[in-house]
């Protein structure tokens with residue numbers, strides 16, 4: 001599902017009085033928005049949170065506050081702009097495969113040229129494989 005579909009799902013749950021489901025759908029939507037860099041969806045999620053944070057259930061209310069500030073930080077990080085490149089870049093970096101340094105056995109980025117732990121240079125290994 002796209003971020004806007006998930007936002008719609010969350011909105012439907014709010015409208016039909018299922019705050020708990022709305023909240024989990026909203027978290028999913030936030031996750032997708034972040035990946036897609038969809039600032040519009042993030043604002044919509046914050047609007048949903050505005051409703052949910054008034055919920056008598058303290059757990060739901062505090063969860064909604066948390067989600068709202070998460071969205072706010074993401075939007076702030078993007079300078080209020082359309083996409084949050086920094087965050088998306090950080091996520092994609094985390095997903096990159098790691099390789100083990102043959103010298104010190106620490107995990108380093110797949111594309112690293114130099115081991116950040118011991119200074120081992122990987123270039124010689126790369127040259128051999130080409």
Ligand SMILES: [Zn+2]
Pocket residue numbers: 101102103104105106115116117118119120
């Ligand atoms: Zn190393």
